[in-house]
Amino acid sequence: MNKLVKDTIKLGFGLMRLPRLESGEINVEETKKMVDDFFAAGGRYFDTAFVYGGSEEATRKALVERYPRDSYYLATKLNASSFACKNEEEAKAELSISLERLGTDYIDFYLLHALDKNNKSLYEKYGLWEYVKKLKEEGKIKHFGFSFHDQPEVLDEILTEHPEAEFVQLQINYADWDDSTVNSRRCYEVAEKHGKPVVVMEPVKGGTLADPPLVVKNILKQAAPEMSPASWAVRFAASLPGVMIVLSGMSNEAQMQDNLSYMKDFKAFSDNERMVVENAMAALKNIDSIPCTACHYCTPGCPMQIRIPEIFACMNRYKIYNELDKARNDYSWRPGGPRASECIKCGQCEGACPQHLKIMDLLEEVVATLE
Numbered sequence: 001m002n003k004l005v006k007d008t009i010k011l012g013f014g015l016m017r018l019p020r021l022e023s024g025e026i027n028v029e030e031t032k033k034m035v036d037d038f039f040a041a042g043g044r045y046f047d048t049a050f051v052y053g054g055s056e057e058a059t060r061k062a063l064v065e066r067y068p069r070d071s072y073y074l075a076t077k078l079n080a081s082s083f084a085c086k087n088e089e090e091a092k093a094e095l096s097i098s099l100e101r102l103g104t105d106y107i108d109f110y111l112l113h114a115l116d117k118n119n120k121s122l123y124e125k126y127g128l129w130e131y132v133k134k135l136k137e138e139g140k141i142k143h144f145g146f147s148f149h150d151q152p153e154v155l156d157e158i159l160t161e162h163p164e165a166e167f168v169q170l171q172i173n174y175a176d177w178d179d180s181t182v183n184s185r186r187c188y189e190v191a192e193k194h195g196k197p198v199v200v201m202e203p204v205k206g207g208t209l210a211d212p213p214l215v216v217k218n219i220l221k222q223a224a225p226e227m228s229p230a231s232w233a234v235r236f237a238a239s240l241p242g243v244m245i246v247l248s249g250m251s252n253e254a255q256m257q258d259n260l261s262y263m264k265d266f267k268a269f270s271d272n273e274r275m276v277v278e279n280a281m282a283a284l285k286n287i288d289s290i291p292c293t294a295c296h297y298c299t300p301g302c303p304m305q306i307r308i309p310e311i312f313a314c315m316n317r318y319k320i321y322n323e324l325d326k327a328r329n330d331y332s333w334r335p336g337g338p339r340a341s342e343c344i345k346c347g348q349c350e351g352a353c354p355q356h357l358k359i360m361d362l363l364e365e366v367v368a369t370l371e
Contacts, residue, residue: 007042008044008045009043009044010244010263011248011263012046012047012247013038013045014047014201014249015048015055015058017250019031028061032062034250034252034253035062038256041263041264045073045247046075047201048076048102049111050084050094050097050098051077051084056101059074060104064104069104074102074109075110077112077113078094078110078111078112078128078132079114080112080123081119082301083352084113088126091126092126095135099140105140107140108142109142109144109167110135110143110144110145111147112128112129112145112147113146113147114147115158117154145166145196145199146169147170147201148170148171149182149355152189155168155191156190159190168199169201169247170199170200171200171202171293171354172203172237172243173204173237174280175291177281178281182291192241197243199243199244200237203234203237204233204248206295209229210229211229212280213287213321214321216284219283220276220280223276224273227262231258232277232280234263235269238268289319289320290312290316290319291355291357292308292309292313292357293355294313295309298350299349301348304342304344307336310334311331311335311363312366314330314334314366315362315366315369317330327370331366331370
């Protein structure tokens with residue numbers, strides 16, 4: 001099943017959360033060092049997207065201009081949502097823009113981006129499935145698939161209607177494995193049923209599982225003091241049969257080195273390790289928190305420019321660690337910009353959220369708790 005990639009470790013370099021300078025621009029020099037270390041460890045799969053601000057340009061400078069084009073796999077994405085394009089013409093123009101930004105004449109893995117029940121009809125209306133098939137025939141892309149954020153029934157419907165999809169990218173991590181909103185396990189099982197290789201995104205749930213609640217951290221540390229919490233999360237996903245690549249959105253050299261330390265010579269979970277994670281999953285279920293992955297899809301279209309993920313991170317400090325004073329202090333400065341109380345309830349954020357969070361209600365909770 002997993003013959004689309006070869007001669008690479010199972011870890012993919014997710015380029016959505018690259019290191020940034022104080023100015024907010026991507027730190028290309030640090031990214032170059034991370035790319036070099038990734039290559040040295042046998043990493044060859046790089047994942048970016050049209051809507052990852054500045055990522056494609058940084059990828060050109062850190063990767064494409066510095067390594068032979070046939071020495072790595074490059075993945076990017078076409079997003080048909082209203083915040084990315086306004087019509088079919090603009091949607092189909094995204095590839096040309098991505099190729100120019102990346103400085104290449106072809107893409108190895110091209111994805112229809114973030115499909116769900118609300119937008120999949122838009123990809124049909126714009127003829128984007130036929131479009132990617134044509135791109136493959138023309139040699140502009142090597143393989144096509146899609147990333148997905150919805151219920152397993154919707155995934156089954158898409159794969160039934162489009163068996164030509166060569167792979168699927170799914171959010172899989174142990175926190176979401178049996179979550180009723182994300183349904184990682186059931187979505188994975190649908191992909192397995194259809195015989196589709198899986199690229200895993202959000203294995204560490206936006207960094208949440210790199211620094212999990214203390215009760216979870218203690219379970220993992222007791223089992224293996226030398227292993228980082230992130231290593232448990234990434235290896236959980238990588239141990240699943242049918243998983244082709246596990247993406248990690250690394251933001252600094254330390255994260256890169258940690259990931260490479262256990263993925264360079266990857267070993268699948270033992271039965272005992274799987275039991276440890278099952279205990280961690282049980283502990284997580286007893287903790288109430290906001291399952292935001294900080295993807296920032298909600299922020300570009302916010303008319304009030306509210307930094308929603310940063311606000312939710314402050315709220316989770318209270319929810320997870322019960323540190324109300326510290327959460328309020330964080331909220332007083334860390335998010336920057338407008339406060340949660342300035343939300344005008346336009347709803348655009350909820351339409352863009354791949355986690356399908358009730359963002360407006362959650363912002364009201366933030367106002368009541370932290371303001």
